[in-house]
Amino acid sequence: MSAPNKTLAGTxxxxxxxxxxxxxxxxxxxIRPEVVLSFLRFEDFGLMLVMGGAVMVALLAYKLAPRLLARPLLDDHFHKHPSVWNRDTAVGAALFGVGWGLCGVCPGPAIAG
Structure with missing residues (x-):
């Protein structure tokens, strides 16, 4: 696949x-803040099923795709995703969570809404 086709396919x-x-x-x-806030108050666990399903799909994709495919569809090889937990990661995650809880909307759903 040539370079312009790769960028078009990737886009x-x-x-x-x-x-x-x-x-x-x-x-x-x-995308509804009241649904998210009821989830964060442990009143409604429907979003836990949504997030759990998303985690399972991502986990299966990351674990099974390299075994089932010789190479990715839009790249020449599979990349390793290093995950490093340090103080900065923990502080960033905490700030994100506090902001999400205060606003009641995660950035992704806010854009989708």
Whole structure:
């Protein structure tokens, strides 16, 4: 595949993934602050099923795709994603969570809404 085709295919794949993500957020009602706040208050656990399903799909994709495919569809090899937990990561995650809880809307659903 030539370079222009790779960028076009990558752009279309990104657009399709973003549209699917936005549709999923809307369909799960995660774009409504009252639903998110009721989840954060442990009153409604419907979003836990949504997030658990998303985690399972991502886990399966990361674990099974390299075993089932010789190479990715839009790249020449699979990349390792290093995850390093340090103080900065913990502080950033805490700030994100506090901001999410105060606003009642995660940035992804806010954009989708």
């Amino acid at each position: 279309l794949a990104t657009l399709a993934a973003g549209a699917l993500f936005g549709f999923g957020l809307s369909y799960s009602s995660m």
